[in-house]
Amino acid sequence: MRTLVLAKWADYRPVLPAARVQFLDREPYLGVAREDPRVADDLSCGWFDDFEADFRDPVLADAAHEVVRVCPPIMLEIVEPEPPRIQRAYVEGSFMRRFFRFLVEGEGWEADAQVRAVMARHFPFHLATVEAVEATVLARPG
Numbered sequence: 001m002r003t004l005v006l007a008k009w010a011d012y013r014p015v016l017p018a019a020r021v022q023f024l025d026r027e028p029y030l031g032v033a034r035e036d037p038r039v040a041d042d043l044s045c046g047w048f049d050d051f052e053a054d055f056r057d058p059v060l061a062d063a064a065h066e067v068v069r070v071c072p073p074i075m076l077e078i079v080e081p082e083p084p085r086i087q088r089a090y091v092e093g094s095f096m097r098r099f100f101r102f103l104v105e106g107e108g109w110e111a112d113a114q115v116r117a118v119m120a121r122h123f124p125f126h127l128a129t130v131e132a133v134e135a136t137v138l139a140r141p142g
Contacts, residue, residue, distance in 0.1 A: 001072050001079075004091045009068075009099070016102055019066040029060075029071035036060050038108075056137055061098035063107075068099045078137050090133045093119070093126030 002023060009021050024032065033039045033055060048054045058075035061068050075094070079087040097115055104114040119127040 001070075001075050001091050004088060005070055005095050008092050008095055012099065016066065016099075019068070019099070019102060021099075022067055022069045024069055024071055026071060026073045029069060029074070030055060032069055033057070033060060036062070059094050059098040061101045063102055066102065068095070070095065078133060082133060086129055086133065089126050089129035093123065093130040096123060096126060097130060 005021065005023075013019075030052060034043065034051070039055070039057070039060070042048065043051065056074060056078060058071050058078060059068065075091060079090050082090065097119060100115040100118060101111050104111050104118070106114060116127065
């Protein structure tokens with residue numbers, strides 16, 4: 001996973017020279033996730049019964065600090081049941097979906113919509129894979 005993310009990052013690094021990628025284990029990642037504005041909104045709405053067990057977003061982007069954080073343990077849990085081609089597309093797609101937020105205007109859902117439109121136009125297989133896998137993961141118990 002790390003190799004796939006770094007290879008995809010290498011393609012875009014010249015465009016975002018100040019940005020960086022961090023790989024975090026589960027506990028430090030969950031601590032960072034709690035501080036993420038999107039996750040904090042979900043927490044305040046009561047979306048999680050047990051945040052540590054239920055949080056399954058393996059990539060977070062912090063535009064203010066230009067850092068993309070990846071949690072390989074969560075990523076592995078999500079992609080392990082999938083075939084290899086789907087695994088690769090999910091890892092790359094979930095990473096691109098977050099770091100593309102650095103390349104679009106706007107915030108929140110508006111930035112998400114712009115990123116989705118870019119991915120639908122230029123990376124439709126990655127987008128379809130991310131959305132399909134996430135729908136499957138949300139349907140899995142625990």
